[in-house]
Structures are given as C-alpha cells and as structure tokens.
Amino acid sequence: MPSKKALIRRPSPRLAEGLVTHIEREKVDPDLALEQWEAYGEALRTHGWETIEVDPADDCPDSVFVEDTVVMYKNVALIARPGAESRREETAGVEEAVARLGCSVNWIWEPGTLDGGDVLKVDDTLYVGRSERTNAAAVQQVRAVFEPLGARVVSVPVTRVLHLKSAVTALPDGTVVGHVPLVDKPALFPRFLPVPEESGSHVVVLGGGKLLMAASAPKTAELLADLGHEPVVVDISEFEKLEGCVTCLSVRMRELYA
Numbered sequence: 369m370p371s372k373k374a375l376i377r378r379p380s381p382r383l384a385e386g387l388v389t390h391i392e393r394e395k396v397d398p399d400l401a402l403e404q405w406e407a408y409g410e411a412l413r414t415h416g417w418e419t420i421e422v423d424p425a426d427d428c429p430d431s432v433f434v435e436d437t438v439v440m441y442k443n444v445a446l447i448a449r450p451g452a453e454s455r456r457e458e459t460a461g462v463e464e465a466v467a468r469l470g471c472s473v474n475w476i477w478e479p480g481t482l483d484g485g486d487v488l489k490v491d492d493t494l495y496v497g498r499s500e501r502t503n504a505a506a507v508q509q510v511r512a513v514f515e516p517l518g519a520r521v522v523s524v525p526v527t528r529v530l531h532l533k534s535a536v537t538a539l540p541d542g543t544v545v546g547h548v549p550l551v552d553k554p555a556l557f558p559r560f561l562p563v564p565e566e567s568g569s570h571v572v573v574l575g576g577g578k579l580l581m582a583a584s585a586p587k588t589a590e591l592l593a594d595l596g597h598e599p600v601v602v603d604i605s606e607f608e609k610l611e612g613c614v615t616c617l618s619v620r621m622r623e624l625y626a
C-alpha cells in the first residue's frame with residue numbers, strides 16, 4: 369500500500385560541530401539552518417508527505433541527517449550502525465520512531481558499519497556504497513535482511529565522496545543521475561544520466577513528476593526540467609557546509625501498511 373510519510377529530525381544546537389571529511393570546514397549559521405530545515409519540511413508537506421519528527425538528539429551534532437540512521441525496504445527497517453563513532457547514539461530515537469510506525473526492525477551488528485546515505489533504492493535493487501562509512505560486513509548483512517524480501521543487493525565502490533548518495537540518486541523512471549567526476553563506476557548503473565553539478569546528483573522523488581533539489585544546482589534543475597521533470601528547489605546551504613544534501617534530511621517511507 370503506498371504511503372507518503374517522511375521522518376525528519378530537528379537540527380541539534382551543536383549542528384555547527386558536525387563532521388566534515390571531504391570539504392573545508394565553513395562556519396554554519398544555526399538560525400539560518402533551522403529556517404532552512406523548516407522550509408525543507410514544508411516542501412515535503414506541500415507535496416503530500418506527512419512529516420514525522422523523530423525525537424531530537426541534541427547531543428549529536430549530525431542528527432539532522434536522519435537518512436543515515438535507517439534503511440527502509442517495504443515496511444522493514446534496518447537500523448544502521450554509523451561508520452563514525454560520534455553518530456552511533458543517533459539510532460536509538462529512530463528505532464523507536466520506526467517501531468511506532470509498525471515497521472519490522474532489524475539491525476546492523478558489529479563488525480558491520482553502515483550509513484543509510486550509502487543505500488540507493490531503485491525499484492527492487494538496493495545499491496550499497498562500500499565507502500569510508502560502510503564496510504563489507506554490513507553489505508552482507510543488508511543482503512541477509514533484504515534479499516529474502518525480494519531485493520537485489522548490488523555493492524558499489526565509493527571513494528570520491530562521503531556516501532553513495534552524495535554521488536548518485538535516481539529519477540522516478542529509475543535513471544541514475546550523477547556528476548561524473550565523483551562517481552567511481554558509472555557503468556554499474558544500467559541507465560545513467562550525467563549532470564553538470566555535484567549537488568545536481570541529489571534528487572528526492574516527491575511524486576507527481578516533482579523532484580526536490582538543492583538551490584545550488586540550477587543548471588541541473590534546468591536540464592531535468594527540460595527532460596519533463598518538475599524541480600522543487602530548497603536552499604540547504606548550511607547543511608551542505610557539513611556535506612549534507614537534500615536526500616539525507618529525511619527518510620521517505622513509501623510502503624507502510626499502517
């Protein structure tokens with residue numbers, strides 16, 4: 369049964385201390401970040417999504433990037449075990465939220481480490497990025513949990529960016545979009561469309577042909593509009609300073625039964 373619920377999580381007052389790995393640290397404006405987060409939630413709601421706030425994790429600077437804490441397939445939730453130690457405490461509140469929504473809950477166990485940002489779902493294929501945050505043990509655990517439910521798990525090397533979904537996401541028709549210099553192996557994806565900007569690689573499928581995209585990717589928005597998609601643009605500059613993108617600020621739940 370299709371559902372349109374999305375988990376979101378209010379930024380921590382310590383947001384500015386969030387991890388930065390592949391870019392230079394820039395000062396984050398916490399008030400602007402909060403405004404941008406509110407506008408992001410509003411954009412989801414305007415396009416028919418019910419947003420559900422996970423209890424805040426004020427001591428965890430990166431907790432707003434809720435996508436990294438759980439992977440959803442059908443109504444089954446796989447709780448991540450974040451690759452960065454400083455993010456491990458984030459999962460407890462998310463576990464509670466998905467359980468309350470009636471999801472079956474599974475966990476990534478030690479020695480596995482996985483960030484949800486490394487899992488891209490395209491129909492029944494789950495591409496899993498083998499990145500600095502997600503290891504081989506976790507890829508095996510993702511297979512063990514989701515393949516019996518009908519998923520096909522394809523592991524993909526990720527060496528140039530933080531997460532697989534920092535490099536590629538998918539359009540509603542399953543075409544994978546990515547900025548070529550940041551994608552290790554574009555040929556692994558059966559239909560691949562290069563886009564001109566790094567943040568153009570990040571789209572959230574809202575439904576009805578609409579794509580949530582960052583204001584920092586105007587050329588890609590133009591390209592995708594020209595191909596018949598409808599970009600809905602939000603400014604997430606403060607989260608981009610911490611290597612966040614539009615996908616990682618929510619967990620979309622499309623197949624809940626409750």
Ligand SMILES: NC(=O)NCCC[C@H](N)C(=O)O
Nearest residue numbers: 386387433485610611612616
């Ligand atoms: N899925 C994502 O792209 N998450 C972004 C996480 C950014 C955060 N500063 C981190 O390094 O974990």
